[in-house]
Amino acid sequence: MIKAIMSDLIKKQILIGISGGIAAYKTAELVRQLIKKGANVRVCMTPSACEFITPLTLQALSGNPVHTDLLNRNAEAAMGHIELARWADLIMIAPTTANFMAKLAHGHAYDLLSTICLATQAPIHLAPAMNRMMWANIATQENRKVLINREYFVHDPADGEQACGEIGTGRMLEAQELASIIENMFTKKQPLSGYSVLITAGPTREAIDPVRFISNRSSGKMGYAIAKAAKALGAKVTLVSGPVALDAPAGVQRYLVESAKEMHHQAMTLAKTADIFIATAAVSDYSPAKISTQKIKKSTDILSLELHYNPDILFDVSHHYPDLFTVGFAAETENLINHAKQKLQRKKLNMIVANPVGNNKGFDKDTNQLEILWENGHISLPEDNKNKLAKELLLIISKHISKDS
Ligand code: CTP
Numbered sequence: 272m273i274k275a276i277m278s279d280l281i282k283k284q285i286l287i288g289i290s291g292g293i294a295a296y297k298t299a300e301l302v303r304q305l306i307k308k309g310a311n312v313r314v315c316m317t318p319s320a321c322e323f324i325t326p327l328t329l330q331a332l333s334g335n336p337v338h339t340d341l342l343n344r345n346a347e348a349a350m351g352h353i354e355l356a357r358w359a360d361l362i363m364i365a366p367t368t369a370n371f372m373a374k375l376a377h378g379h380a381y382d383l384l385s386t387i388c389l390a391t392q393a394p395i396h397l398a399p400a401m402n403r404m405m406w407a408n409i410a411t412q413e414n415r416k417v418l419i420n421r422e423y424f425v426h427d428p429a430d431g432e433q434a435c436g437e438i439g440t441g442r443m444l445e446a447q448e449l450a451s452i453i454e455n456m457f458t459k460k461q462p463l464s465g466y467s468v469l470i471t472a473g474p475t476r477e478a479i480d481p482v483r484f485i486s487n488r489s490s491g492k493m494g495y496a497i498a499k500a501a502k503a504l505g506a507k508v509t510l511v512s513g514p515v516a517l518d519a520p521a522g523v524q525r526y527l528v529e530s531a532k533e534m535h536h537q538a539m540t541l542a543k544t545a546d547i548f549i550a551t552a553a554v555s556d557y558s559p560a561k562i563s564t565q566k567i568k569k570s571t572d573i574l575s576l577e578l579h580y581n582p583d584i585l586f587d588v589s590h591h592y593p594d595l596f597t598v599g600f601a602a603e604t605e606n607l608i609n610h611a612k613q614k615l616q617r618k619k620l621n622m623i624v625a626n627p628v629g630n631n632k633g634f635d636k637d638t639n640q641l642e643i644l645w646e647n648g649h650i651s652l653p654e655d656n657k658n659k660l661a662k663e664l665l666l667i668i669s670k671h672i673s674k675d676s
Contacts, residue, residue, distance in 0.1 A: 280309050286315060289364070304447065360393060466507070473515040475513045493626075531584070547598070548589070548592075548597045603626075607625045641664065
């Protein structure tokens with residue numbers, strides 16, 4: 272059975288340069304990994320690289336003839352240095368010796384690889400490898416600075432045991448790390464890449480005494496689905512969650528809170544560094560005026576609880592941070608659209624998501640139905656799985672923010 276390759280490297284044209292260092296043996300593995308990920312790979316070797324590893328090995332692994340000569344008429348006729356320079360989507364020189372770094376820093380062009388580097392418009396990545404003293408030498412370090420200033424990507428060597436028997440900094444990065452670096456260069460930008468999304472989710476608990484509290488039926492499923500989807504769409508995600516029976520989605524920073532006041536404090540603090548705030552939490556509007564320090568005993572026929580209004584987290588965040596893109600949720604049992612429109616205005620939001628609750632809808636379900644409203648628009652998302660709705664909602668938000676910015 273042929274396995275489908277899922278990689279951003281499919282059909283990307285990668286030119287691997289090899290200069291003369293012992294780490295060249297690792298480059299064979301790098302070429303193999305790039306080929307496995309679907310890249311088209313060509314290899315260019317300096318004459319001294321051919322002393323460390325044979326062109327035949329690299330030819331067999333890449334499936335292409337290896338380029339070694341600048342002044343060879345036959346080789347130039349097949350694919351000359353200018354064609355190779357144009358062909359590459361990315362160049363990675365692994366290993367880059369101290370001598371080759373010096374050549375690049377001075378713009379030399381007396382072998383095929385350095386000539387290609389002068390002639391190309393492709394990004395050039397360097398994976399230096401050398402004895403630790405050569406790496407630490409001021410000449411090498413100055414060359415490194417020059418190359419970084421000229422927009423070469425220099426992937427500094429790692430620490431460890433060296434081929435010469437010494438221990439220190441100079442080992443070339445491993446093939447797998449270099450393959451990931453190359454792949455990341457081609458990873459498509461996600462709709463929420465670069466955005467920081469803050470989400471409140473779940474219910475709050477308002478303590479009455481040490482064993483009792485006021486809460487609601489929210490499961491947190493919608494908020495957690497949004498957190499997971501936002502992460503998958505490339506955002507940095509922070510979740511402020513009331514007590515729920517759900518694990519934090521992978522890669523999401525979660526702050527657990529109990530009461531509305533705690534949630535308010537966390538959200539107000541974290542909103543400072545957020546770009547988008549999505550309030551899905553079912554926050555208790557009121558909390559007991561006094562929390563009894565001891566369990567309240569049965570004593571009278573009627574027990575009255577005095578409740579005080581809780582801070583409105585969404586209202587305070589949107590008024591305190593007017594540049595934040597704020598999205599509220601309106602869980603309603605009646606007059607869905609009208610109530611939601613009023614909340615959109617009163618809480619000064621960019622968007623509100625209304626969903627019907629009660630009658631076995633909304634709370635603690637895996638499905639939902641959303642009406643998404645903003646100042647001059649409205650989209651209905653019919654009943655569906657909360658994960659799917661979360662993704663659709665975020666894609667709508669991402670279109671709005673890219674229009675705003
Ligand atoms: N919300 C909040 N803080 C509160 C109350 C609500 O952040 N103290 C947020 C919710 O997370 C939701 C939105 O405000 O995004 C709407 O909440 P809702 O309780 O439906 O609205 P209220 O303003 O409380 O109005 P009402 O209870 O009268 O329907």
